[in-house]
Amino acid sequence: MTSETGVQAQARAAERRPMRDLGTGRFGDKLFEWAARGSGLLVLGIMAAIAIFLIWKAIPALRANEANFFTAETWDPNATPPKFGIAQLAFGTVMSSLIAMLIATPVAIGIALFISFYSSRKVASGLGYVVDLLAAVPSIVYGLWGVSVLVPHMEGISKAINAVLGWIPLFGGDGVGKASIFTAGVVLAIMILPIISSISREVFLQVPRANVEAALALGATRWETIRLAVLPYGRSGMIGAAMLGLGRAMGETIAVALVLTFVPGINIHILQDGGATFASNIANSFSEASETGRGALIASGLVLFVITLLINMAARAVVARRKEFV
Amino acid sequence: MTTLTEDTPPAAPAARLNHVSPSRKIKDRAVQGLVYLSFLLALIPLVSVLWTVVGHGIGRLDAQFFQFSMNGVSGKDPGGGAYHAIIGTLEQVAITTVIAVPIAVLTAIYLVEYAGNGRLGKVVSFFVDVMTGIPSIVAGLFVLALWLLTFGFEFSGLAGALALTILMIPTVVRATEEMLKLVPNELREASYALGVPRWRTVTRVVLPTALTGIVTGIMLAVARVMGETAPLLLTIFFTKAINTDPFTGPQGSLPTFIWDQIADPNANAHDRAWTGALVLIAIIMLLNLAARLIARRYRPAAAR
Numbered sequence: 001m002t003s004e005t006g007v008q009a010q011a012r013a014a015e016r017r018p019m020r021d022l023g024t025g026r027f028g029d030k031l032f033e034w035a036a037r038g039s040g041l042l043v044l045g046i047m048a049a050i051a052i053f054l055i056w057k058a059i060p061a062l063r064a065n066e067a068n069f070f071t072a073e074t075w076d077p078n079a080t081p082p083k084f085g086i087a088q089l090a091f092g093t094v095m096s097s098l099i100a101m102l103i104a105t106p107v108a109i110g111i112a113l114f115i116s117f118y119s120s121r122k123v124a125s126g127l128g129y130v131v132d133l134l135a136a137v138p139s140i141v142y143g144l145w146g147v148s149v150l151v152p153h154m155e156g157i158s159k160a161i162n163a164v165l166g167w168i169p170l171f172g173g174d175g176v177g178k179a180s181i182f183t184a185g186v187v188l189a190i191m192i193l194p195i196i197s198s199i200s201r202e203v204f205l206q207v208p209r210a211n212v213e214a215a216l217a218l219g220a221t222r223w224e225t226i227r228l229a230v231l232p233y234g235r236s237g238m239i240g241a242a243m244l245g246l247g248r249a250m251g252e253t254i255a256v257a258l259v260l261t262f263v264p265g266i267n268i269h270i271l272q273d274g275g276a277t278f279a280s281n282i283a284n285s286f287s288e289a290s291e292t293g294r295g296a297l298i299a300s301g302l303v304l305f306v307i308t309l310l311i312n313m314a315a316r317a318v319v320a321r322r323k324e325f326v
Numbered sequence: 327m328t329t330l331t332e333d334t335p336p337a338a339p340a341a342r343l344n345h346v347s348p349s350r351k352i353k354d355r356a357v358q359g360l361v362y363l364s365f366l367l368a369l370i371p372l373v374s375v376l377w378t379v380v381g382h383g384i385g386r387l388d389a390q391f392f393q394f395s396m397n398g399v400s401g402k403d404p405g406g407g408a409y410h411a412i413i414g415t416l417e418q419v420a421i422t423t424v425i426a427v428p429i430a431v432l433t434a435i436y437l438v439e440y441a442g443n444g445r446l447g448k449v450v451s452f453f454v455d456v457m458t459g460i461p462s463i464v465a466g467l468f469v470l471a472l473w474l475l476t477f478g479f480e481f482s483g484l485a486g487a488l489a490l491t492i493l494m495i496p497t498v499v500r501a502t503e504e505m506l507k508l509v510p511n512e513l514r515e516a517s518y519a520l521g522v523p524r525w526r527t528v529t530r531v532v533l534p535t536a537l538t539g540i541v542t543g544i545m546l547a548v549a550r551v552m553g554e555t556a557p558l559l560l561t562i563f564f565t566k567a568i569n570t571d572p573f574t575g576p577q578g579s580l581p582t583f584i585w586d587q588i589a590d591p592n593a594n595a596h597d598r599a600w601t602g603a604l605v606l607i608a609i610i611m612l613l614n615l616a617a618r619l620i621a622r623r624y625r626p627a628a629a630r
Contacts, residue, residue: 032525036436039429040450043499046492047453050460050468057471110364118361127365129618134372136614138553139462140581141603144588145375148382190371197368221346221354244459251461253556254585279463283556287564294470301467305460312459316452 054302061295073265077296084296091266093277097249099185105242108196116204135194143258146187154183158271173269179261181275187255192245203237240319247311253279278304383604386597396566401590408602410568411583417572419552421487422494430498438506439528457496465492466557481563483572489557494547501543505536538624545617549610555581580606
C-alpha cells in the first residue's frame with residue numbers, strides 16, 4: 001500500500017527485461033518518449049533548482065551577516081547590523097530528531113514484526129491500514145494535539161526522568177518544563193512511526209521463505225526464528241528505515257513550532273523549556289522577517305536541505321545495497 | 327539448538343521433540359509481549375488524537391462555520407467560519423493536482439516503459455526517492471526564492487500550489503510506477519504483435535489497465551499534501567477574507583486557518599481551530615477511505 005519506498009518495486013524492476021527499440025520511429029512515438037524523458041529530467045531539474053535558488057537568495061543575507069553563521073547562537077537578522085547563526089537551531093534539530101528516532105525505531109520495528117509475523121494474514125492488512133492512518137494525520141493536527149494534550153502530560157514524565165537520570169547533564173537541570181525539546185522529540189517520534197514501520201515491513205516481506213522455514217524446522221521458537229532468519233537479513237533495511245525517519249523528523253515544522261516555546265541560546269538540559277529547530281524557526285519568524293531576515297531564513301533552510309538530503313541519500317543507499325545480496 | 331533434558335522419559339519421543347526449555351519459552355513469550363505492547367503503544371496517540379479532535383471540534387461544527395469567513399471577526403468573538411479557508415484549500419489542491427499528476431505519471435512511464443536499466447533511469451529513480459524526503463518547509467522556501475523573490479510575483483494560491491506540487495510529484499511517481507509494473511508484459515507484447523505503436527500501447531493498453539491503482543495513488547497523495555501547513559505560510563501567506571482567485575493575492579487555507587486560530591489566546595478562537603482540524607481530518611480520512619475502497623474493489627481486475 002505504501003508508495004513511499006519502492007524497495008519492492010525496484011527489486012521487481014531488476015527482474016524485468018529491458019524493452020528497448022520497440023518504438024516504430026514514428027512522430028507520435030518520438031514525441032511521447034521525449035515527453036516521458038522530459039518529465040524525468042524535470043524532476044532532476046527541480047532538485048537542482050532547489051539547491052541553486054536557495055544558495056542564490058541566501059548569499060546577500062550571509063554577506064551582510066556580522067556574526068559567524070555556523071557558531072553564533074543568536075538569531076537577529078532583522079536588526080542592523082544583522083547578526084545570526086545556526087548553532088542553536090542545529091542543536092535543537094539534531095537533538096529532537098535523535099530523541100524521536102531513538103523512541104520510534106524500536107516501537108516501529110515491533111509494529112512491523114507484529115504485522116508480519118504475529119498477526120494472521122487476514123488481520124495484517126487492516127492493521128497496516130491503522131498504522132498508515134497515523135501518517136495521514138496532518139502535522140498541524142499533531143501540533144494542536146501536542147499543545148493541548150501531550151504537553152500537560154509531559155510534565156510528570158519529564159520530572160520522573162529528571163529524578164532518575166538527573167545525574168546525566170542531558171536530563172539534568174532545575175525547573176523541568178513541559179514545552180521542551182524532549183516533548184518535541186516525543187511528538188516527532190509519533191509522526192515518524194509509520195514510515196519506519198512501513199519500510200521495515202517491506203524489508204521483512206522480502207526475507208526468503210526458505211530461511212524462515214529452515215529455522216522453524218530446526219525447532220526454533222518464533223523469537224528465535226526472527227532473531228536467526230529475519231533480523232540479520234533485514235538489518236541494513238531497518239537501519240535505512242531509521243535514518244529515513246530521522247530525516248523526516250528533522251524537516252517537520254508545524255508540530256514542533258507549536259510545541260516549543262522559544263528561549264534564546266543553546267540549553268543542554270533537554271527537559272527544560274525552550275529550544276528551536278531550523279524548520280520551527282522558519283515558520284515562527286517568517287511573517288515578521290525583513291528582506292535580510294528572509295534571506296537568513298532561506299540560508300538556514302539551505303542547511304536543513306543539505307542535511308536531510310545527505311541523510312536521505314545515505315539511507316537510500318543503505319536500503320538499496322541490501323538488494324544486491326538478494 | 328534444542329537442549330534435551332535428562333529427565334524426559336524415553337518412552338515418549340514425540341514429547342521430547344516438542345520440548346522447549348523454559349528459558350527459551352520465557353524469552354519467546356517476553357518478546358511476543360513486547361511486540362504486542364509496541365502495537366498498542368502506537369494506537370494510543372492515534373486514538374487520543376482522533377478523540378480530542380472530535381471532542382473539541384464538534385462544538386463549532388455548525389452551518390455558520392461553512393458559510394462565513396473570518397473577515398471582521400476578532401479572536402474573542404464567537405461565530406465566524408472557515409469558508410474562505412475551505413475554498414482556498416480546495417482550489418490550491420486542485421491546481422496542485424493538475425500540475426503534478428501529468429509530470430509524475432509521465433515520469434513513472436519513463437521509468438517503467440523507457441528507461442530499462444539505463445543510467446538516467448537509475449538516477450531519476452534515486453532522486454525521486456530522495457525527493458520524498460524533502461522537508462515541506464524547504465519546498466516552501468524554494469518557491470519563495472524562485473517565484474516570489476526572483477520572478478517578483480506576489481503571494482498567491484498558485485505559489486502555494488507550486489510548493490505542494492514538489493511534495494506531490496514523488497508520491498505519485500512511486501504509486502504509478504508500482505502499478506505500471508503490475509501490468510503483465512503479455513499485454514504489451516500482444517499489442518506490439520498487432521503492430522500498435524509504442525506510445526499507443528502505453529496510452530491505450532498499459533495506462534487503462536493500471537488506471538484504478540494510479541487513481542488510488544493520486545488520491546492518497548492529494549490527502550497528504552492537503553494537510554501541509556509550512557509551505558503555505560511562506561507562499562500564500564494568510565488572509566481572513568474570502569479570496570476566490572487563486573492567482574492573485576493571499577488566500578486562506580484550512581491548515582493556515584488552524585495555525586492562525588491556535589495562535590490566538592481566546593477560547594473562541596481555539597474552538598474554531600479544533601473545528602478546522604476536524605474538518606481537515608475528515609476530508610483527508612474520506613479521501614484515504616475512498617482510495618482504499620477503490621483499490622480493494624478493482625484490484626482483481628487490475629491484477630489479472
